[in-house]
Amino acid sequence: MRGPRPxxxxxxxxxxxxxxxxxxxxxxxxxxxxxxxxxxxxxxQATEAGKHTIMRRTGLxxxxxxxxxxxxxxxxxxxxxxxxxxxxLEHIKAIITAQEVLILNSKDPSVVPFIEELQRRIxxxxxxxxxxxxxxxxGAAQGEAGTSQLSRDQGEEAKKDKMQSLGNQDGSKVLPFExxxxxxxxxxxxxxxxxxxxxxxxxxxxxxxxxTIKISTLNLERVRQIKSRLVAITGRVxxxxxxxxxxxxxxxxxxxxxxxxxLALPEGDEDDRFRAEVSPESCHRGSDAxxxxxxxxxxxxxxxxxxxxxxxxxxxxxNVQELEMLLEAYFxxxxxxxxxxxxxxxxxxxxxxxxxxxxxxxQNNLLQMGVQLTTATLVMSLFIAVAGVFGMxxxxxxxxxxVAGPGRFMWTVIGGTAGxxxxxxxxxxxxxxxxxxx
Numbered sequence: 001m002r003g004p005r006p007x008x009x010x011x012x013x014x015x016x017x018x019x020x021x022x023x024x025x026x027x028x029x030x031x032x033x034x035x036x037x038x039x040x041x042x043x044x045q046a047t048e049a050g051k052h053t054i055m056r057r058t059g060l061x062x063x064x065x066x067x068x069x070x071x072x073x074x075x076x077x078x079x080x081x082x083x084x085x086x087x088x089l090e091h092i093k094a095i096i097t098a099q100e101v102l103i104l105n106s107k108d109p110s111v112v113p114f115i116e117e118l119q120r121r122i123x124x125x126x127x128x129x130x131x132x133x134x135x136x137x138x139g140a141a142q143g144e145a146g147t148s149q150l151s152r153d154q155g156e157e158a159k160k161d162k163m164q165s166l167g168n169q170d171g172s173k174v175l176p177f178e179x180x181x182x183x184x185x186x187x188x189x190x191x192x193x194x195x196x197x198x199x200x201x202x203x204x205x206x207x208x209x210x211x212t213i214k215i216s217t218l219n220l221e222r223v224r225q226i227k228s229r230l231v232a233i234t235g236r237v238x239x240x241x242x243x244x245x246x247x248x249x250x251x252x253x254x255x256x257x258x259x260x261x262x263l264a265l266p267e268g269d270e271d272d273r274f275r276a277e278v279s280p281e282s283c284h285r286g287s288d289a290x291x292x293x294x295x296x297x298x299x300x301x302x303x304x305x306x307x308x309x310x311x312x313x314x315x316x317x318x319n320v321q322e323l324e325m326l327l328e329a330y331f332x333x334x335x336x337x338x339x340x341x342x343x344x345x346x347x348x349x350x351x352x353x354x355x356x357x358x359x360x361x362x363q364n365n366l367l368q369m370g371v372q373l374t375t376a377t378l379v380m381s382l383f384i385a386v387a388g389v390f391g392m393x394x395x396x397x398x399x400x401x402x403v404a405g406p407g408r409f410m411w412t413v414i415g416g417t418a419g420x421x422x423x424x425x426x427x428x429x430x431x432x433x434x435x436x437x438x
Contacts, residue, residue, distance in 0.1 A: 034046060034107070035102045035104060036103040040126060041122075042120075042126055044115075044119065058081075058083060060083075060086065067086055068086065068093045068095070068104050070093070070105060074088055075243070076090065076240045078243050080256035083262075085178055085257055089188075089189035090240070091110045092114060093105055097178070097259060098176075098260050098262070098263050101181045110192075113188075114185075114188040117187075117188065175322075176258070176259070179326060183326060183330075187330070193236065193240065201340065204347070205347075207222045215358065230345060234338070234341045234342075234345065241335060248324060248327055254320045254327075371431060372428060375428060375431075386412075
């Protein structure tokens with residue numbers, strides 16, 4: 001077989017443009033989604049961004065973004081990363097950084113109240129921390145401008161106060177921005193689950209009471225639906241509880257969630273130490289400037305590593321207690337909701353056991369009735385046998401009116417009936433007596 005010739009391919013010929021299904025374009029733009037961005041001042045902005053844009057903006061890997069994918073069913077998760085916190089709690093899918101909150105499903109009607117509450121809290125936090133941040137900035141500027149030891153100490157104190165906590169004007173403690181957003185997410189999720197549990201409890205008790213009064217198909221179907229909802233809600237609450245318990249059990253994961261402290265690391269202190277090591281006086285003392293610079297660089301690296309590690313460890317050790325208290329409060333609330341659902345589950349199980357006992361009792365009654373009917377049928381069969389004897393074509397004295405007469409016949413019928421009744425009641429009494437002995 002010979003292949004096609006070059007003249008068979010006409011580049012100028014018009015070929016039909018291949019058409020792709022509508023799903024192809026949708027799949028291509030599948031990574032671009034609408035995000036609602038709430039900055040630290042409370043302003044909101046809707047933006048469309050792809051997966052790679054969000055990864056560059058938040059520093060999250062792709063596997064963490066898959067947790068927020070609405071097409072995938074991931075359990076409730078709270079993850080702390082280097083520059084962001086990933087929240088996947090019930091209907092809330094968000095990314096929290098040190099300066100902004102990115103919400104994925106902002107158009108969901110169930111998320112709108114959460115966004116309003118989060119925006120209100122962010123504005124209150126912004127108004128509470130704005131004067132204090134100005135004072136910290138002024139203190140830091142004085143520390144950099146001054147060359148005396150007193151000015152440097154003031155700058156260090158200002159930065160240390162910023163790392164530990166933000167204070168309000170009245171002296172009260174203000175949580176960092178990421179903890180304010182995290183608290184709003186936890187409160188929204190726990191409140192939603194608790195309201196569903198309360199609503200289910202209000203529906204379950206009347207349905208159970210109706211079922212205990214009257215066992216019908218409608219009441220059984222209603223209880224079946226309530227039990228299905230109870231199992232689903234219990235599973236969701238258990239997942240949220242497990243996520244909080246996992247965080248509380250790991251101090252390193254909680255330390256990763258201090259995003260504001262990571263931004264407030266004392267970078268200026270390293271510059272001051274470097275300037276102190278390579279000051280003009282020290283340069284005039286040494287003969288070799290290159291060796292002096294190398295020693296200063298090694299000392300700077302050694303001191304910066306030791307100071308940063310010790311200071312960050314001390315800060316995290318102190319602040320982990322603050323985050324632990326925050327998580328513990330909502331863990332207790334979620335655990336209370338789970339206990340409430342467990343109590344409701346026990347009530348449903350008790351009602352189910354009671355219904356089974358009632359059904360077993362009715363089944364036993366039906367079996368007793370069946371035994372009585374069977375015994376009555378046996379006795380009636382004996383009486384029918386007597387009637388069958390009279391129906392036979394035989395000659396006996398009882399059929400002769402001159403010898404026996406009608407009276408003899410009537411007594412025979414009455415005696416047969418009395419004997420049948422005696423056998424019936426005797427059998428029933430023997431059966432009951434036997435059951436009592438067992």
